[in-house]
Amino acid sequence: DTEVTQTPKHLVMGMTNKKSLKCEQHMGHRAMYWYKQKAKKPPELMFVYSYEKLSINESVPSRFSPECPNSSLLNLHLHALQPEDSALYLCASSQGLDYRTDTQYFGPGTRLTVL
């Protein structure tokens, strides 16, 4: 299984809602990542988890709260988001722990719209 899955595919939420994005991989990868990609922009790294521990937070606002309950699962909890947070949220994983050089396997993303 060389797949990273993400649910839901699409999500529409209001600014007062609380929602979660889910990402799963069963490749035994030791690192997992969240990226944000706005239209016509490159993916931007948000968080890096290594061995289920948060190792990098790229100055992401606290309304985004990541969680790694186990080595296969990565969640992104959303609360009090703004319309400008509307974007494609990509999850990725890698076998190695060096996100800068290790091959990352990406999921298809969750398209988030904040109203």
Next chain:
Amino acid sequence: DQQVKQNSPSLSVQEGRISILNCDYTNSMFDYFLWYKKYPAEGPTFLISISSIKDKNEDGRFTVFLNKSAKHLSLHIVPSQPGDSAVYFCAASASTGNQFYFGTGTSLTVIP
């Protein structure tokens, strides 16, 4: 400010010909470069990479060239096939500091 730039948003090439996708970077600390390909409704998939100690890396139809003095890399696809039609992202990273950046992407269309 964009540290990794792909100045051509789109490129069209005839099947069988060479596709050349370009990428420029501004940070001289970048020492590892990757190319990813993305089909619609799918996540990016890794294609090929190159370390700054090399100036060329080849994998089948795909070759990446690195010109450190010009801070420029390019991806050559020969021969191009319709299945290569996708968005191509270059990415650059530095071994010091948490630096990893994607370029804006180039949409390649290979015309049968």
